[in-house]
Amino acid sequence: MTKRIWQGRVDSTRRSVVMQGFLASAGAVLASAPAARAFDLPRPAKLRDADNGIETSGRGSLRAHAEARGLLIGCAVNMSLLEQQPSYGRVIAEQFNVVVGENCMKWAALRPTSTTFDFKQADALVAFAEEHKLKVRGHNLCWHENLPKWFAATATKENARQLLTDHIHTVAGRYKGRIHSWDVVNEAIWIKDGRSDGMRVSPWLELIGPEYVEIAFRAARDADPTAILTYNDYGLEYDTPDELAKRAAVLSLIERLQAAGAPLQAVGIQSHLRTGDIASLGDGVHDFIKKLHKRRLDSFITEMDVNDDGLSEEDVTQQDRDVATVYKHYLQEVLKEQSVKAVLTWGLADQQSWLQAEKERPKHPERAQRPLLLGVSDGVYSPKPAFYATRSALDEAKRR
Numbered sequence: 001m002t003k004r005i006w007q008g009r010v011d012s013t014r015r016s017v018v019m020q021g022f023l024a025s026a027g028a029v030l031a032s033a034p035a036a037r038a039f040d041l042p043r044p045a046k047l048r049d050a051d052n053g054i055e056t057s058g059r060g061s062l063r064a065h066a067e068a069r070g071l072l073i074g075c076a077v078n079m080s081l082l083e084q085q086p087s088y089g090r091v092i093a094e095q096f097n098v099v100v101g102e103n104c105m106k107w108a109a110l111r112p113t114s115t116t117f118d119f120k121q122a123d124a125l126v127a128f129a130e131e132h133k134l135k136v137r138g139h140n141l142c143w144h145e146n147l148p149k150w151f152a153a154t155a156t157k158e159n160a161r162q163l164l165t166d167h168i169h170t171v172a173g174r175y176k177g178r179i180h181s182w183d184v185v186n187e188a189i190w191i192k193d194g195r196s197d198g199m200r201v202s203p204w205l206e207l208i209g210p211e212y213v214e215i216a217f218r219a220a221r222d223a224d225p226t227a228i229l230t231y232n233d234y235g236l237e238y239d240t241p242d243e244l245a246k247r248a249a250v251l252s253l254i255e256r257l258q259a260a261g262a263p264l265q266a267v268g269i270q271s272h273l274r275t276g277d278i279a280s281l282g283d284g285v286h287d288f289i290k291k292l293h294k295r296r297l298d299s300f301i302t303e304m305d306v307n308d309d310g311l312s313e314e315d316v317t318q319q320d321r322d323v324a325t326v327y328k329h330y331l332q333e334v335l336k337e338q339s340v341k342a343v344l345t346w347g348l349a350d351q352q353s354w355l356q357a358e359k360e361r362p363k364h365p366e367r368a369q370r371p372l373l374l375g376v377s378d379g380v381y382s383p384k385p386a387f388y389a390t391r392s393a394l395d396e397a398k399r400r
């Protein structure tokens with residue numbers, strides 16, 4: 001079984017068992033090139049790549065390379081792992097200067113009932129970040145997904161506006177002055193819903209109307225005068241007709257918000273990418289970032305990962321090479337613009353990625369994805385080719 005897992009295969013019928021084995025199988029990550037040594041060393045972590053002498057901690061960390069360019073580099077944090085695995089937090093603290101909760105600041109996590117809040121995990125994230133001098137991105141205050149179970153039965157046209165503004169005042173107010181940037185509204189554009197303004201027919205839109213976006217931004221500004229207020233979305237990265245239309249719809253939404261005087265300061269480009277299609281990745285998003293800058297908006301790469309389900313080769317070395325190529329190409333392109341201030345990946349290590357869910361692997365349900373910068377085995381983290389690709393893209397960026 002170890003060998004099969006070592007090759008990166010997942011038995012979908014026994015996924016959890018096999019994924020644990022995958023996590024535990026020594027060498028799962030060392031199969032990738034360049035081979036590298038572990039991150040899980042006692043502090044101060046002195047990490048040196050055993051085989052090629054490349055230092056990947058301290059001066060060699062992503063954090064050091066990003067800071068030399070005035071950039072933020074980070075990842076989404078899974079609170080269970082942060083609580084349970086000491087090396088997880090150590091690696092994050094060493095490699096990054098910004099974090100975002102993968103789920104802990106979403107409605108479903110914060111709102112056990114319509115009248116109560118549970119801040120345990122969100123508080124733990126902020127405390128961890130402050131202890132290690134990491135900035136925190138808040139994700140998110142308003143989204144059509146991840147709403148608590150009680151929401152559908154409780155929210156009405158009469159109370160939805162109050163529900164939204166109370167939530168934002170309470171959550172953004174609690175962390176006032178301690179959040180680098182809030183994703184105030186997430187994924188409000190969905191062209192396929194057929195509206196002329198491109199807006200997604202979400203519970204918020206249906207209950208409040210399209211002005212819910214502006215309402216959310218104003219509430220966030222009232223609650224926290226210093227956080228950078230961000231609109232975050234996906235499907236903005238490729239030069240396809242769909243994504244061209246989505247970029248245009250996001251720009252129109254932004255124009256409307258700015259015309260109304262809404263306090264919007266940045267756009268989060270999620271950047272859930274895929275292997276292949278590299279030729280259609282770069283020009284459109286670059287142009288989009290320039291247009292945002294003309295509107296005095298910064299851009300953040302907020303949720304980067306590379307889905308390799310489409311790759312036909314059954315070879316982890318090839319998976320890692322193709323994934324790294326996408327990181328390098330994309331980051332070189334977007335970092336040309338100095339208004340791009342932050343790059344975050346959606347998770348720390350491959351084995352912990354949301355892309356391991358079966359629905360994200362329709363073409364190769366038997367194969368694990370390798371979408372991130374690191375791999376982990378037995379709590380021991382190793383840099384992958386995508387780590388080095390990212391680091392060298394940071395090095396090429398102009399100083400912010």
Ligand code: XIL
Nearest residue numbers: 102103139146186234270303346354
């Ligand atoms: C995902 C998380 O990674 C999963 O653990 C969760 O089950 C669903 O949400 N766009 C977003 C993120 O803005 O919040 C999503 O995160 C991934 C897509």
